[in-house]
Amino acid sequence: MPELPEVETIRRGLQELIVGKIIKTVSSDTIKSFPNAKNDVNQFLINAKIKSIRRRAKVLLIDLSTSYTLVIHLKMTGQLVFVSNKSRFGAGHPNDSLVGALPDKSTRVTFDFTDDSHLFFNDQRKFGWVRLMSTVEVPNIDFMKKVGPEPLEADFTASDFADRFKRRAKTTIKAALLDQTVIAGIGNIYADESLWGAKINPKRLVNTITKAEFTRLYKEVRLVMNLSIEKGGSTNRNYVNAEGKKGSYMDFARVFRREGLACLRCGTEIVKLKVAGRGTHICPNCQR
DNA sequence: CACTTGACCTGTCCGC
DNA sequence: TGCGGACAGGTCAAGT
Numbered sequence: 001m002p003e004l005p006e007v008e009t010i011r012r013g014l015q016e017l018i019v020g021k022i023i024k025t026v027s028s029d030t031i032k033s034f035p036n037a038k039n040d041v042n043q044f045l046i047n048a049k050i051k052s053i054r055r056r057a058k059v060l061l062i063d064l065s066t067s068y069t070l071v072i073h074l075k076m077t078g079q080l081v082f083v084s085n086k087s088r089f090g091a092g093h094p095n096d097s098l099v100g101a102l103p104d105k106s107t108r109v110t111f112d113f114t115d116d117s118h119l120f121f122n123d124q125r126k127f128g129w130v131r132l133m134s135t136v137e138v139p140n141i142d143f144m145k146k147v148g149p150e151p152l153e154a155d156f157t158a159s160d161f162a163d164r165f166k167r168r169a170k171t172t173i174k175a176a177l178l179d180q181t182v183i184a185g186i187g188n189i190y191a192d193e194s195l196w197g198a199k200i201n202p203k204r205l206v207n208t209i210t211k212a213e214f215t216r217l218y219k220e221v222r223l224v225m226n227l228s229i230e231k232g233g234s235t236n237r238n239y240v241n242a243e244g245k246k247g248s249y250m251d252f253a254r255v256f257r258r259e260g261l262a263c264l265r266c267g268t269e270i271v272k273l274k275v276a277g278r279g280t281h282i283c284p285n286c287q288r
Numbered sequence: 289c290a291c292t293t294g295a296c297c298t299g300t301c302c303g304c
Numbered sequence: 305t306g307c308g309g310a311c312a313g314g315t316c317a318a319g320t
Contacts, residue, residue: 125297
């Protein structure tokens with residue numbers, strides 16, 4: 001899915017685009033995408049005003065005036081695209097757009113606002129979901145209790161970072177980076193990007209990583225994800241922001257999807273392998 | 289408990 | 305211009 005920088009980019013877009021709007025109707029094409037979208041939740045949705053948009057890890061939280069919250073996970077191919085009352089397209093159409101007229105065949109849930117604008121939850125692979133729950137219950141769900149700290153928070157230090165990995169001592173560093181209970185928000189792109197930056201081989205076991213290496217990795221995770229937020233995220237395939245526009249981090253990627261190209265540090269050819277069941281890109285010379 | 293693997297879906301790309 | 309197989313931003317429930 002969209003990883004932390006992509007979800008954060010969507011959050012910022014929605015903050016500008018839908019806060020203050022009032023929901024008129026909600027519809028969904030499949031029960032899988034919105035499991036509790038039954039008539040009995042309509043009373044908490046219809047006529048609700050959008051209060052605020054939050055993010056925790058890769059999850060978006062849309063708080064409503066009814067003291068209920070829409071909890072949304074985009075997984076691999078989810079999109080949340082706003083369409084104004086003046087257009088059938090995402091607000092950013094046509095520049096840098098991956099979406100055509102909406103709704104389309106991958107639209108799973110549609111939110112119509114009283115001013116005749118819309119928010120579309122599109123999801124080609126149907127892994128993502130929308131759930132409605134009481135706002136006060138959100139911190140009590142399993143995911144919220146288990147998820148690790150936000151890596152970009154100002155008070156999150158290098159030693160906090162290193163400490164989190166003690167729970168996964170005997171797995172590979174790549175698997176541990178992808179584990180949301182260790183650190184929140186890192187996915188396949190930024191795991192590869194930060195391991196390259198820190199010059200660590202993704203197959204190394206956690207208990208062989210030195211303090212100095214953890215410090216380098218901490219800095220790289222923050223550098224790479226902050227840069228990506230600045231660039232509007234990574235459009236590897238489907239990702240678009242709340243206006244339907246692509247992100248440009250892939251133009252700045254140093255190793256991800258660069259197999260066959262020269263390492264930007266040493267010129268060695270970047271290779272692609274499989275680690276923790278995921279496609280993984282490394283410089284075999286820099287990352288031993 | 290800690291760790292790994294397959295399943296969930298649809299679409300695209302690559303080799304025959 | 306077909307057809308099978310591998311693969312794709314992520315988690316989970318099962319296995320060991």
